[in-house]
Amino acid sequence: MTSMADLASEMKRVKSEVDAVILDSILPASSRTKEIDLLYRMMRDYPSRPAKGMRPFLCVATCRAAGGKESDATLTAACLELFQNWILIHDDIEDQSVLRRGEPSLHVKFSPALALNAGDALHARMWGGLIGNYELLGAEKTVRILEEFSTMVNETTEGQHMELGWVDSGRWDLTEADYFEMCRRKTAWYTVTSPCRLGATVAGSPAAVLNELLAFGSDLGVAFQIQDDILNLVGDQKKYGKAKSDDILEGKRTLILLRLMETAGPGERERLRTIMGKKREEKDDEDVAYVISAMERHGALDYARGKARELSDRAMKTLRGIEWRGDPDSVAILESFARFAVEREW
Numbered sequence: 001m002t003s004m005a006d007l008a009s010e011m012k013r014v015k016s017e018v019d020a021v022i023l024d025s026i027l028p029a030s031s032r033t034k035e036i037d038l039l040y041r042m043m044r045d046y047p048s049r050p051a052k053g054m055r056p057f058l059c060v061a062t063c064r065a066a067g068g069k070e071s072d073a074t075l076t077a078a079c080l081e082l083f084q085n086w087i088l089i090h091d092d093i094e095d096q097s098v099l100r101r102g103e104p105s106l107h108v109k110f111s112p113a114l115a116l117n118a119g120d121a122l123h124a125r126m127w128g129g130l131i132g133n134y135e136l137l138g139a140e141k142t143v144r145i146l147e148e149f150s151t152m153v154n155e156t157t158e159g160q161h162m163e164l165g166w167v168d169s170g171r172w173d174l175t176e177a178d179y180f181e182m183c184r185r186k187t188a189w190y191t192v193t194s195p196c197r198l199g200a201t202v203a204g205s206p207a208a209v210l211n212e213l214l215a216f217g218s219d220l221g222v223a224f225q226i227q228d229d230i231l232n233l234v235g236d237q238k239k240y241g242k243a244k245s246d247d248i249l250e251g252k253r254t255l256i257l258l259r260l261m262e263t264a265g266p267g268e269r270e271r272l273r274t275i276m277g278k279k280r281e282e283k284d285d286e287d288v289a290y291v292i293s294a295m296e297r298h299g300a301l302d303y304a305r306g307k308a309r310e311l312s313d314r315a316m317k318t319l320r321g322i323e324w325r326g327d328p329d330s331v332a333i334l335e336s337f338a339r340f341a342v343e344r345e346w
Helices: 004-026 034-048 054-065 070-095 112-131 133-137 139-169 176-203 207-234 246-250 255-263 266-277 285-297 300-320 328-343
Strands: none
Touching: 004 034, 004 054, 004 070, 004 112, 004 328, 034 070, 034 112, 054 070, 054 176, 054 328, 070 112, 070 133, 070 139, 070 176, 112 133, 112 139, 133 139, 139 176, 176 207, 176 255, 207 246, 207 255, 207 285, 207 300, 207 328, 246 285, 255 266, 255 285, 255 300, 266 285, 285 300, 300 328
């Protein structure tokens, strides 16, 4: 299995190549019109910030593992990174998040209205970039890639609506299965499933491989989200790049919180519901500290870690069962990513 250092180096290399495509070929640099020039600078803001670049990496690595050429997948990988950036702009507005990748969120730097429009503009550039696959890959593969992107956008927004709806309606009658379904839609499709399936599509993989990658991505994507939820509470903010304990401030129904509500006593449950029912601006440091302390006391964090490992192990088994026809080193690095998803600190 490839080392974590090698994995990080490869992710960085792919991210650098993808960034060049985004900033040099897809996104405009400037305009003589003052307002449009500001729009262009805002569109380039998140893509210019340091980021992991996991999604383009998975696209490229899967393409190579499936016997395709990396150069054929680079444009699609770049458009995946554009997708990640425009939905983060929208997500930060919806969640009222003040920090993104170690800097103020775009709507904090400018305004929610301007940031929302910049996200819409990135969305449009994403589809425009994908059309460039026509000359590179031909009509059939281009249509299949567009179909996968369409599915990814629909699944992600449906999952996001589930999560926002739970908080908005004050729902507490949620189960672990509800959380897993939300994560498979909101996180798994755009973080693992579609990046891998897109790489395989570029390489010309059969439907059987795409189906196996759906199973792989569903499990690993949920494991990734669970680890993200853990890092949001107890991770190093400098490494994580987002405001600590945002999930508590936003009232999110994470697996950790659902497990806590299941194991806490009646009095604790009532206090937790009161705290989590407050608006973001009404919660204070004491509220956040109480929730995290209760999670640690009842073993909710360890429970979530165990579930993440279980899902990662299952994803790894699926990955190893795929009949790859390409670069063995790329298969090994995909296995390392499956481990990274639940061991990462950022």
